[in-house]
Amino acid sequence: MNQTVTRADFDQVMVPNYAPADYIPVRGEGARVWDQAGREYIDFAGGIAVNALGHAHPALVKALTEQASKIWHVSNSLTNEPALRLAKKLVAATFAERVFFCNSGAEANEAAFKLARKYAIDVAGSEKYEIISTTNSFHGRTFFTVTVGGQPKYSDGFGPRPQGVKHIPYNDVAALKAAISDKTAAVVVEPVQGEGGVLPADKAYLEAVRALCDQHGALLVFDEVQTGVGRSGSLYAYMEYGVTPDILTSAKSLGGGFPIGAMLTTEKIAKHFGVGTHGSTYGGNPLACAVAEAVIDVVNTPEVLAGIRAKHARFVSQLNAIAAKTGVFSEVRGMGLLIGAVLADAYKGRAKDFMTAAAKAGVMVLQAGPDVVRFAPSLVIADADIDEGMARFAQAVDTLLAK
Numbered sequence: 001m002n003q004t005v006t007r008a009d010f011d012q013v014m015v016p017n018y019a020p021a022d023y024i025p026v027r028g029e030g031a032r033v034w035d036q037a038g039r040e041y042i043d044f045a046g047g048i049a050v051n052a053l054g055h056a057h058p059a060l061v062k063a064l065t066e067q068a069s070k071i072w073h074v075s076n077s078l079t080n081e082p083a084l085r086l087a088k089k090l091v092a093a094t095f096a097e098r099v100f101f102c103n104s105g106a107e108a109n110e111a112a113f114k115l116a117r118k119y120a121i122d123v124a125g126s127e128k129y130e131i132i133s134t135t136n137s138f139h140g141r142t143f144f145t146v147t148v149g150g151q152p153k154y155s156d157g158f159g160p161r162p163q164g165v166k167h168i169p170y171n172d173v174a175a176l177k178a179a180i181s182d183k184t185a186a187v188v189v190e191p192v193q194g195e196g197g198v199l200p201a202d203k204a205y206l207e208a209v210r211a212l213c214d215q216h217g218a219l220l221v222f223d224e225v226q227t228g229v230g231r232s233g234s235l236y237a238y239m240e241y242g243v244t245p246d247i248l249t250s251a252k253s254l255g256g257g258f259p260i261g262a263m264l265t266t267e268k269i270a271k272h273f274g275v276g277t278h279g280s281t282y283g284g285n286p287l288a289c290a291v292a293e294a295v296i297d298v299v300n301t302p303e304v305l306a307g308i309r310a311k312h313a314r315f316v317s318q319l320n321a322i323a324a325k326t327g328v329f330s331e332v333r334g335m336g337l338l339i340g341a342v343l344a345d346a347y348k349g350r351a352k353d354f355m356t357a358a359a360k361a362g363v364m365v366l367q368a369g370p371d372v373v374r375f376a377p378s379l380v381i382a383d384a385d386i387d388e389g390m391a392r393f394a395q396a397v398d399t400l401l402a403k
């Protein structure tokens with residue numbers, strides 16, 4: 001029954017679309033993780049901006065286990081209490097009046113793009129279906145979402161793509177002005193491009209995008225799958241910018257490690273998703289919603305949000321110190337606990353080497369493309385864990401440079 005498995009088994013039994021590290025984590029507590037060999041890591045990766053409260057947070061364990069002994073799944077021909085409670089909390093805390101639940105970021109975006117087109121076509125006619133997105137953006141891996149995403153490496157090679165999608169440079173108002181028209185159904189923006197290199201939008205840019213959308217009757221969709229649920233230092237990054245979208249997508253941190261996605265919108269737009277227009281078997285699953293409700297309860301407090309901003313400063317000053325000492329980084333950027341250290345020219349393309357060296361030194365970090373080392377730790381990581389992880393990371397940089 002209890003057979004031993006190792007990293008080598010991956011290549012024998014898994015589809016080769018991933019290249020996982022050579023260690024297998026087996027246990028986590030707070031911001032620390034242990035692998036099969038009992039080696040300890042400080043986790044600055046957070047399961048790619050997912051484990052918002054670290055590992056095995058007591059409030060999440062309680063929410064999950066209590067719900068597990070009540071009811072797991074009921075289907076969407078019924079509703080359930082955790083889904084209704086979570087939706088009420090999201091509505092109370094944001095611009096949104098209506099919520100649609102699904103299981104991932106890609107599904108939340110798939111719903112958002114379908115709804116935006118449905119709304120535009122219903123309201124303005126069959127010619128209004130264009131979606132404008134930005135180069136280097138990332139919106140998920142379904143065929144529609146890779147098509148809207150601005151990274152051809154993810155959308156090429158699968159035959160004809162869905163039509164009516166345009167890409168323009170990020171943070172470029174003139175480019176949007178030139179591209180937008182009355183045929184535009186929606187403009188899709190990440191407030192901080194996550195996978196694209198932890199690149200924050202300029203406030204003036206998002207304000208201009210909002211104004212241009214209004215001028216052309218296009219919906220503004222914010223993909224907050226990575227920036228949402230406290231990651232930016234506010235519950236959602238749109239609050240940091242003071243620019244409100246028409247549709248917002250959330251996933252990753254929302255479940256703190258339990259799969260869930262959500263699309264938030266207004267009543268006026270939501271009503272175009274009438275009965276039968278869209279759906280998801282597991283969307284609004286009671287287990288997922290119970291956990292997400294606990295995540296929101298913990299994260300959406302002044303203390304935790306203020307803590308995220310303080311921890312941002314702690315990370316940035318220590319990364320800047322490494323940059324000053326070694327010259328490996330040309331810039332440290334980001335918001336809240338989504339931070340990118342941009343590799344200096346001499347190290348461009350080597351983000352994965354930094355990731356590997358960091359793991360060897362006992363700290364898990366991420367890359368965001370080949371040129372940026374990314375940090376997306378627990379939003380409640382202890383200052384002592386930040387300092388210890390940074391010391392390990394500095395050591396990894398020294399080791400890499402000594403080679």
Ligand SMILES: *Cc1c(COP(=O)(O)O)cnc(C)c1O
Binds near residue numbers: 104139141195225
């Ligand atoms: C991760 C991510 C997605 C995709 O989420 P999945 O849960 O992997 O489908 C979409 N948009 C952004 C901005 C992301 O960071």
